[in-house]
Amino acid sequence: MQPPGADEGTAATSAGAEPPEAVDGAATDGDAATRPHLDSGAAAVSVRNLTKTYGDDVRAVDGVSFDVEPGTVVGLLGPNGAGKTTLIKSVLGLVLPDAGAVDIDGVDVYADTREAYRHVGAMLEGARNVYWRLTVRENLRFFAALGDVDPAKARERGEELLDRLDLQEKADTPVNDLSRGMKQKTALACTLSRGVPVVFLDEPTLGLDVESSLSLRRELRRLAEDESTTVVLSSHDMGVIETVCDRVVVLSEGRVVADDSVAALKALFRTQRYRVVVDGRIDDRLDARLRREYEVIRSEPVGDTTHLELAVESGRELHAALGAVLDAGHEVASVDAADPDFEEVFLRLTERDAAPVTDAPVGDDPEGGADAANGADTGVRPGSGANSGADVGADR
Amino acid sequence: MTTLTLLRAVARKQALLLVRYPLNTVSQVFGLYVFFLLLFYGGQAVGGAAFDESLGGLVVGFFLFTMAVVAYAGLSWDVTREAQWGTLEQLFMSPHGFGRVFAVKVVVNVLFSLLWGGLILGLMLLTTGRTLVVDLFTVVPLALLTLASAVGVGFVFGGLALVYKRIENVFSLVQFAFVGLIAAPLGQYPFLRWLPLAQGSSLLGRAMREGVRLWEFEPSALAVLSGTAVAYLLVGYVLFGLASRRARRLGVLGHY
Numbered sequence: 001m002q003p004p005g006a007d008e009g010t011a012a013t014s015a016g017a018e019p020p021e022a023v024d025g026a027a028t029d030g031d032a033a034t035r036p037h038l039d040s041g042a043a044a045v046s047v048r049n050l051t052k053t054y055g056d057d058v059r060a061v062d063g064v065s066f067d068v069e070p071g072t073v074v075g076l077l078g079p080n081g082a083g084k085t086t087l088i089k090s091v092l093g094l095v096l097p098d099a100g101a102v103d104i105d106g107v108d109v110y111a112d113t114r115e116a117y118r119h120v121g122a123m124l125e126g127a128r129n130v131y132w133r134l135t136v137r138e139n140l141r142f143f144a145a146l147g148d149v150d151p152a153k154a155r156e157r158g159e160e161l162l163d164r165l166d167l168q169e170k171a172d173t174p175v176n177d178l179s180r181g182m183k184q185k186t187a188l189a190c191t192l193s194r195g196v197p198v199v200f201l202d203e204p205t206l207g208l209d210v211e212s213s214l215s216l217r218r219e220l221r222r223l224a225e226d227e228s229t230t231v232v233l234s235s236h237d238m239g240v241i242e243t244v245c246d247r248v249v250v251l252s253e254g255r256v257v258a259d260d261s262v263a264a265l266k267a268l269f270r271t272q273r274y275r276v277v278v279d280g281r282i283d284d285r286l287d288a289r290l291r292r293e294y295e296v297i298r299s300e301p302v303g304d305t306t307h308l309e310l311a312v313e314s315g316r317e318l319h320a321a322l323g324a325v326l327d328a329g330h331e332v333a334s335v336d337a338a339d340p341d342f343e344e345v346f347l348r349l350t351e352r353d354a355a356p357v358t359d360a361p362v363g364d365d366p367e368g369g370a371d372a373a374n375g376a377d378t379g380v381r382p383g384s385g386a387n388s389g390a391d392v393g394a395d396r
Numbered sequence: 397m398t399t400l401t402l403l404r405a406v407a408r409k410q411a412l413l414l415v416r417y418p419l420n421t422v423s424q425v426f427g428l429y430v431f432f433l434l435l436f437y438g439g440q441a442v443g444g445a446a447f448d449e450s451l452g453g454l455v456v457g458f459f460l461f462t463m464a465v466v467a468y469a470g471l472s473w474d475v476t477r478e479a480q481w482g483t484l485e486q487l488f489m490s491p492h493g494f495g496r497v498f499a500v501k502v503v504v505n506v507l508f509s510l511l512w513g514g515l516i517l518g519l520m521l522l523t524t525g526r527t528l529v530v531d532l533f534t535v536v537p538l539a540l541l542t543l544a545s546a547v548g549v550g551f552v553f554g555g556l557a558l559v560y561k562r563i564e565n566v567f568s569l570v571q572f573a574f575v576g577l578i579a580a581p582l583g584q585y586p587f588l589r590w591l592p593l594a595q596g597s598s599l600l601g602r603a604m605r606e607g608v609r610l611w612e613f614e615p616s617a618l619a620v621l622s623g624t625a626v627a628y629l630l631v632g633y634v635l636f637g638l639a640s641r642r643a644r645r646l647g648v649l650g651h652y
Binding site: 052054060086089092093094095096114115117118120121122124125128129130131132133134138141142143145146147148150151174190 | 398401402404405408409412413416417481482483485486487488489490491492493497641644645646647649650
């Protein structure tokens, strides 16, 4: 018996949902080999126009759309208050959105919530997601039963997870007596004990020491690569995002401002900044001219050379700046695209009044510079929220 | 079959916690027993022989009160505690369904309430030297039907806890209301039989004090008991579902 309203969907929120691909729904237990999976080509997670407003004016999620391919790790990145947690909870049906549609593994989350939960698990509050008074093994069994996994398979999978996450030694220890890292691992193991093909992890490495964080990162990659598990995680840890995620969805003020691979996003900014090594020391006149006409981030003498770092808006502007250096009688020893770290990329993407970054191509072709670096549309939207919401990243 | 697996898992978890924290468990039972002792010796001191005449009623009433509190408060507290622990949303994400998971928790709570009720009953009978008729084929069905209405109330307050969170003080007030309902004077005010616990308390008292068997009760009395049991349980369950939906709409399901 299910209470009315406990898991039913809202017809309104399903409006606009694209028909899901057929799923093989015969298997509902936790065995990875027999768990339900998508027909090839269908998205593991499909989010369309998701909107959630609290009160009259707090728009926590604003027309967000994106797809996640099966077996990939996608990071949700955004500053505090960007709407990451609300987005994750809305996708999971734990928060009912005002509008939008979500399919997980081909199942409409709002229309068939219980069925959707056969396909998705989540670690939402890290170590708090498990019973601290129970042992690790007891937690694993309980959550497997909660996920409707056959007890024999649950035991088998539980032991496998204990081995894989280095929890075997502590298997019969109450969670309360474990370190934070071990607690977090237990929570992850419990999420995985259900054997679902899609997992959501909210800040999985928060508060972990370096070793535990690295171990968790390895496990997340292994899940995607060896078990084709789809992982969607939110994190403030750029290291996690850079090393684990195949793709990043950057949120700012409830909107998607970028949706692409880490490499592509970094390349986008790299193409706009250059490190130039000039033979000889430039004089004050040239220095003043460069500063007047271009954005000079750094200019400092290093031995018999001068190291310049320039931010330019186009390849043509770079050529002009280099021309000024040559005209002053200097040789240009080298020109390298500056490689920003991902933190810098993130900050620029989420700057509230950032200029539309896609409008700053580099190269002779003023329209094609970004593509030259990335080989494709970067999917980046202006930080000021130009995401129209309808189909950002929808076709990616 | 799968619900049975869930039932086993929930019961196992509950039992593990009881065994793992024996002091907590024993102190709860002991606390109830001490409360009874205060009533018993206090009543004897004040009421004398008149109190002795109503002692059977007190024992039965306290037996029912113990079970009702465990069954009702178990559910309300479960909601609060699970939210506090950060596990409530995990329960919601079960393919069994949130309502079913909590219904299973209720079944386990009721089973445990029978256990505690039985234990307290034994202690009370030993203390008072009284004997009561405990025909399991009569007492258990009557107790279950009586507790169903308390569970219905528990669902309502569990639902309120989902939305409004810190309402523990209200939980406690409702427990006091249970005392009044168990001791409700149905002969004087027959309409009170439609309230939770009242009819069941009356029938259970007759069964245990006078030895009335289940099939010897008037069908209308049993009908009222069954009707109130189903009605309160159903209304509570529906409201719990609506409250969980409201909590999701407000985005506060996992909040505490």
